[in-house]
Amino acid sequence: MNETLELVLSPEIAFDNEQLCDYLSKTTGNTVVPDNVALIRRSIDARSRQIKVNLKVQIFPDGVVPELISYVPDKLPYVGNAEQAIVVGAGPGGLFAALRLIELGIKPIVLERGKDVRARRRDLAAINKDNIVNPESNYCFGEGGAGTYSDGKLYTRSNKRGDIRRVLEIFVAHGANQVILADAHPHIGTNKLPAIVAALRETIIAHGGEVHFDSKVVDFKLEGSEMKGVTLSNGNQHDGIGVILATGHSARDIFELLAKKDILIEAKPFALGVRVEHQQQLIDSIQYKLPERGKYLPPSSYSLVEQVRYKGEDRGVFSFCMCPGGFIVPSATAPGELVVNGMSPSRRDGKYANSGIVVAINEPDWQGYAKHGVLAALELQSAVERKACEVSGGGQAAPAQRLMDFTFNRYSSSLLPTSYQPGLVSTQMGEVLPEFIHKRLQEGFKMFGQKMKGYLTNEAQVIGIESRTSSPVRIPRERETCEHPITKRLFPCGEGAGYAGGIMSAAMDGERCAEALVRAYAKHSLHLETT
Numbered sequence: 001m002n003e004t005l006e007l008v009l010s011p012e013i014a015f016d017n018e019q020l021c022d023y024l025s026k027t028t029g030n031t032v033v034p035d036n037v038a039l040i041r042r043s044i045d046a047r048s049r050q051i052k053v054n055l056k057v058q059i060f061p062d063g064v065v066p067e068l069i070s071y072v073p074d075k076l077p078y079v080g081n082a083e084q085a086i087v088v089g090a091g092p093g094g095l096f097a098a099l100r101l102i103e104l105g106i107k108p109i110v111l112e113r114g115k116d117v118r119a120r121r122r123d124l125a126a127i128n129k130d131n132i133v134n135p136e137s138n139y140c141f142g143e144g145g146a147g148t149y150s151d152g153k154l155y156t157r158s159n160k161r162g163d164i165r166r167v168l169e170i171f172v173a174h175g176a177n178q179v180i181l182a183d184a185h186p187h188i189g190t191n192k193l194p195a196i197v198a199a200l201r202e203t204i205i206a207h208g209g210e211v212h213f214d215s216k217v218v219d220f221k222l223e224g225s226e227m228k229g230v231t232l233s234n235g236n237q238h239d240g241i242g243v244i245l246a247t248g249h250s251a252r253d254i255f256e257l258l259a260k261k262d263i264l265i266e267a268k269p270f271a272l273g274v275r276v277e278h279q280q281q282l283i284d285s286i287q288y289k290l291p292e293r294g295k296y297l298p299p300s301s302y303s304l305v306e307q308v309r310y311k312g313e314d315r316g317v318f319s320f321c322m323c324p325g326g327f328i329v330p331s332a333t334a335p336g337e338l339v340v341n342g343m344s345p346s347r348r349d350g351k352y353a354n355s356g357i358v359v360a361i362n363e364p365d366w367q368g369y370a371k372h373g374v375l376a377a378l379e380l381q382s383a384v385e386r387k388a389c390e391v392s393g394g395g396q397a398a399p400a401q402r403l404m405d406f407t408f409n410r411y412s413s414s415l416l417p418t419s420y421q422p423g424l425v426s427t428q429m430g431e432v433l434p435e436f437i438h439k440r441l442q443e444g445f446k447m448f449g450q451k452m453k454g455y456l457t458n459e460a461q462v463i464g465i466e467s468r469t470s471s472p473v474r475i476p477r478e479r480e481t482c483e484h485p486i487t488k489r490l491f492p493c494g495e496g497a498g499y500a501g502g503i504m505s506a507a508m509d510g511e512r513c514a515e516a517l518v519r520a521y522a523k524h525s526l527h528l529e530t531t
Helices: 017-028 092-103 117-130 145-149 164-173 193-206 252-260 280-288 363-391 403-407 435-451 503-521
Strands: 003-009 037-045 052-059 084-088 107-111 210-212 217-223 226-232 237-239 243-245 270-279 305-310 313-330 340-343 352-361 398-402 424-426 461-466 490-492
Touching: 003 017, 017 037, 017 052, 084 092, 084 226, 084 237, 084 503, 092 107, 092 145, 092 164, 092 193, 092 243, 092 503, 117 145, 117 193, 117 313, 145 193, 164 503, 193 210, 217 252, 226 243, 243 503, 252 363, 270 280, 270 313, 270 340, 270 363, 270 435, 280 313, 280 352, 305 435, 313 435, 340 352, 340 461, 352 363, 352 435, 352 461, 363 398, 363 461, 398 403, 403 435, 403 461, 490 503
Parallel strands: 084 107, 084 243, 107 210, 243 490, 398 424
Antiparallel strands: 003 052, 037 052, 217 226, 226 237, 270 352, 270 461, 305 313, 313 340, 313 352, 398 461
């Protein structure tokens, strides 16, 4: 008889298969081997010095553990001759929209301005080594979008947006480790994501969809108030029953095109700040309350948020996209700007921990750019990035300052070793950041230092600028139909449109937009279940 157990164990037992099986054998009175056990749920409780791991496992005495996933790509229909829909962008929103369209009997035409993951690597090397930014192929643009070269976090607070388990199963079916189905905070890792993204593409193509790289959308084909297709930079046109616009948060030319075509968009709050880099061992010692985390515990992370008052107004200062054992990368999408982001490999085994520490940006902050209309927030974001590039010498070497020096307005006469390959330039970050951001960050770091003893140290440093936390533009859509309220057959999707904040929420939003498009405009779709 199968048995389900909920356990609280030490890390030494929970993370070691042999010790776990020994424990389960003694607990159940039956011999248990790894092939008998399915891991259902796992989370770490480090609130006290006695660290525990919460486990839920299912034991199958007959040795036959059933498949943990029900999603089977081979069972998708072939849609090569079906009605087609246009998907602009091959990030998680676009790829999952394409897969869902196939499930529903519609042929997706995926258009990606950048390159496939293999070719994209050369352009990433050029940014890191030669300070050359390719505006069409970089850490943000290309197959898989910005998510391909990230920590690969697969958790979200957006439980109401879609089926989280389904998205995780699709990742597993395309090569992700099954442990993501069980971990409370699953992640894939930047070293694993490229192969998984390529596998998603191959599934789309194998079932009759199309994926085109080096295919930059430069115009929309409009007939009255309906969007019937798109035009590419090479002059080619693609038509479809609808357009899912999933271009990510950095496709500024798309926002400009929407404004030029008088398609309704609006400025949106976002966040801006710096990325902070500590030694991972220091973060481990703070979070686990141990000198060393040992061989069983994973590299620790943190999540910090405070309300900071400046000139009579409270504003959130918070950590964003924390990357244990990771590294910082240059994420500019055009020459003359400087942007940083963080990522981690699957094992998170680097020496450094990094996290964005950012300040919420609201409508009053971009009033100085009001002449740019609906693109005012975008122009504020862009202006700070250009300033960072100018102050640090015009390349991709990033402005930086030791953490306590930053907090107490001191110049850093030397900087620490870093994971950021293009290098650092010692800078008074107040010269780069707007005052209301700089002052709030300074106070925020003081508060974080009180909350996490040891966090505020000059053995850490701030590296700028962390500015692409989310899109500074929202493309409005109807709540239920996901369709633009004025331009019909246009379905704004994912982070770039303002409806997602990471891989999982973007993937779920892509599925939702695909379903909405099919429900509204497909003539010959397969059965669409109400979710």
